[in-house]
């Protein structure tokens with residue numbers, strides 16, 4: 114968090130007058146319980162963090178997608194813990210009230226519990242309030258160890274980009290009955306291990322809906338249909354800054370928006386009202 118650096122855009126959306134109270138895990142759960150959708154976007158720097166906070170985005174993700182978006186790599190694999198710490202520090206300075214999540218990069222937790230704890234401590238000391246890690250099965254004891262040590266965890270299942278070479282590309286996951294079963298089992302395991310949040314990436318809408326209905330925490334979808342508890346996109350994709358071909362689940366929120374702030378407000382509003390994602394345009398069938 115950033116008591117030393119008031120966000121230059123001032124207070125966010127809901128009333129446009131009173132500054133928003135900082136989001137906590139408790140408040141995020143209350144939002145879920147109230148049936149309101151949760152809006153998340155990636156942020157890699159202080160200026161965008163401040164803009165997103167002002168636009169009323171609930172959660173900021175310092176995603177290891179920065180390896181592709183910021184650094185120009187073809188995958189997230191080259192991103193280091195040191196780089197994630199740096200970007201998390203930048204985002205924390207720009208943010209005031211959004212819930213701040215940072216990705217554990219490839220190679221910073223696959224070594225096991227001890228390595229995952231040390232890496233997570235570095236991200237939390239950089240200003241993260243929650244760490245995110247990819248994968249199911251073997252991650253359950255790692256998640257439990259982090260949660261026991263007071264580190265909130267977001268799990269990430271479906272298309273897990275750090276496994277791109279094992280998966281054979283950025284392909285939809287959980288399409289056949291067996292892989293959908295595995296996905297449901299992994300979701301139950303990371304939920305039981307204490308992951309308060311779960312990102313579901315590029316999975317059939319029906320599978321994401323089933324997992325969301327059973328999950329003890331908050332599910333956030335990206336290419337996972339409309340029936341998760343919230344949504345996330347890569348900021349540069351929804352602003353149409355990314356020039357490479359974009360996944361079908363992306364909508365360009367700059368279309369018709371007079372400013373970046375309006376584009377991001379449009380995203381928050383569309384997620385809250387349930388108009389994004391549109392199942393027909395952005396969802397995937399089994």
Ligand SMILES: Nc1nc(=O)c2c([nH]1)NC[C@@H]1CN(c3ccc(C(=O)N[C@@H](CCC(=O)O)C(=O)O)cc3)CN21
Pocket residue numbers: 178181182189272274283284285315347349350355359360361362
């Ligand atoms: N800029 C950016 N946006 C992202 O969403 C993103 C990243 N980078 N980097 C890490 C991963 C990689 N992601 C990707 C990359 C490609 C597809 C893609 O080409 N999807 C196809 C469908 C594939 C299929 O049907 O199996 C699509 O049309 O959506 C999806 C997600 C999501 N993440």
Ligand SMILES: CC(C)C(=O)C(=O)O
Pocket residue numbers: 155174175176177178179216312314335345346347
């Ligand atoms: C796409 C989201 C979920 C992510 O992990 C990232 O931006 O790195």
Ligand SMILES: [Mg+2]
Pocket residue numbers: 176177178189216
């Ligand atoms: Mg990531």
